[in-house]
Amino acid sequence: MERIYFIGINGIGMSGLAKIMKLKGYDVVGADLSRNYVTEELESLGIKVFGEHLAENVIGADLVVASSAIKSENSEIKKALELGIKIIKRGELLSILMNKEKGIAVAGTHGKTTTSSMLGSLLLDIDPTIVVGGILPEIGSNSRFGKTDVFIAEADESDNSFLYLTPEISIITNIEADHLENHGCLENIKKSFRQFMDQTSGEILVCDDCPEALELAKDRKNIKTYSIYKKESDIIATDIRVENFKTKFKVSIEGDEFGEFELSIPGNHNIQNALPVIYLAKKYGISKERIAQKLLNFKGAKRRYDILHSDKIRIIDDYAHHPTEIKATIQGAKTIEKNKTVAIFQPHRYSRVNFLLNEFKGSFEGVDEVILMPVFSAGEKNEFGVTLEKLKEKIGHKHCTIVEKNEEIEKIVESESESATFLFMGAGNISSLAHTIAENIGRIR
Template sequence: MKNIFFIGINGIGMSGLAKIMLELGYNVSGSDLKKNYMSTEMEKMGIKIYDSHNEKNIIGMDTVVVSTAITEDNPEYKKALKGNLLVLKRGELLAKLLNDKLGIAIAGTHGKTTTSSMLATVMLEKDPTIVVGGIVSDIKSNAKYGQGKYFVAEADESDNSFLYMKPEYSVVTNIEEDHMEKHGSLENIKKSFDKFISQTRTEVIACLDCKNVEEIINKVNDNKKIKTYSLKNKDADIYAENIEIKGNKTYFNVFILKKFVGRFILSIPGKHNIYNSLPVIYLAIKMGIVLDTIVEKIENFSGAKRRYDILLDNESYKIIDDYAHHPTEIKATLEGAKSIEREKITVIFQPHRFSRVKFLLDKFKGVFENADQLILLPVYGAGEKDDFGISLKKLAEKIDHKNFKIILGEEELEKELLKGDYKKVEIFMGAGSISSIAHRFAKKIEGK
């Protein structure tokens, strides 16, 4: 397996693995239809990237790795399946690498990227291997091959690829309905997490405040394997209290096994980020990192790219790029924003996938209540066809926001956002092309 090809290489998960395999001495190449900042970085590293899918691209390859977004009618995928090649799903390759080290896998419907990025940042002195779904500021990348024994990675439940993993330690942040087009029901999702927990070798650090997580861990036979964390239940193994918000910082006390550990400071907003920090603090202590280092690293952690990512902050505009697209993520992000922002908040939301909007439609009600103004953009299909009977008007009715607009084009959006002369907080929110729109708008404002 010396010549390895990635179909859909520019995705955040695929690009991370491509970089790791390059560092391990493999000849790496791949293909994708759209270039982005990840492809620019990989090409600088010497990875050949084709801008079209053609079966000729995989000539001479030993192994082909396939993104979850790639279907079997892809010409490279079809050729690989017919040929005498090793074909791996992205999750299979990630699991092979993680299972060979002391793996720490971060799973859950929400919070995976922030939690894994924070843990990777705190553990850098241990020189871990890192593969996460966002850009970690301290390494300026989503991946790093380390000489140390630890491997920190996100565990993706969207296609059940996390079930290839057998980590030493795992974190379960929460469990909710998502990716229903693949899972079919919440019960199926819970069964998958139950199996993931059973495959964790040493310890599972699980959020007690999520009912679906609590239901699963209560059924685990080996209670010593489970460590819980909470903001509500003082009987949890890891607990936070005395939460204060001062300016843009959040202060809180942490207790482990009912013993006071210390007072911690977060520079990223929102109660959900306190939740994200608790398993990080526990694991970092477990891995022998000095408490002062943990406190310092957590305070200096600025978040993963596209998680409340401030692109511009001047006298007229504060422009923020955020990945939130599931109703629960949106609500948590806006609660955090409301706690620190002093100006009016405008959310520009691009719904992600017609199937997600359909399956979660009822859950969108009220999630934008902390936004002063809401702008809805057309659904980003992510390869899906618009055959789910979803319209923006139907979504807007379900959201039920008192001050919203539907805007169909980027030029019209810019005109709307340029109105008024007061300081504005504008949060571009979603998992599709909305990030590129946010970056273009920020550059225009900066240019003026």
């Protein structure tokens, strides 16, 4: 049996592929410096997970898969090179699996995890393989090994690994400046998305509400557009309204009214995410009634407006860390959260804060208070002179404070006398704090 060794196996993208390879019959082993919520699932499948990176761990491996976060000086990388073991990136392994199937790839600066998870949920009836960047509640995992040739995957543009993919169908949710530490500028990002679209053999579903994405769609014959604003798009949502914490809307496809649907997750951005999913579910033979039922029951991927506690105090865990994502999350929150709303934000990476500093201006408009926590570095050094004071000034919210310690956040929640919603936002370890407070809230109040 061929042994595959994953360096950084607990990452959300790496762990999904590790599970798929184990289920395909490979001997899978890996290492990661930190345990998290996927580690136990990996171990339950019989995957050995080492807690440190040691050179001897890779001895006996036939293939090494390395996370993009792993540096060349990693001891396991060095040993694999010394032994002549082939090393590939996560994106390459995904392409090996997906490119020989009927691949549906979901790409975009924002929304790809929710969209790919929603699509996976709606197409479960046809037994697809799924690899997404979040935990999908319907399968309790970030991946599943299906028996058909339909393969749904989240396509990662952050390091251009999505350019390994040659999907049959692709969805482009939006295109915006992000991960500039890798891309340098927006034009380079657009160049990569243009190539990704070139590599799609069939239909490309493009959000008509994103000018950058629409620009790349010009003069292509295999485009279907979707929109919540433009009535001339191929797939449109109309009559949007919020009732009893549910977002309702009607959908028309190429001029014909298809039906009315409801979402349990808030925000116009999630209506946009749902439109290509509804179209593809219809294309794959899922009935309108089944689509409506599954959309209503879809609670979102883990860490996408994840309601951890709901009482007088509501605790929400959300992955938003880019200014656009923050605005979208707050817009969605304000459609259903009628009480005082406090955003607790952990900035992600010094490079992102530096490159997008100006974009944070006004990004927290709509909440009553903003609390800034220390930057989650993700292993970066602060070479940019980033400070929370600079970020606070740029955000420009009149009720913005800096809090350095988790214990202080717990005290703030504990002492809240009003009905309030606390939005814990960020891509780092702030999620653990949100979960801890949600678990303890009955004790501390």
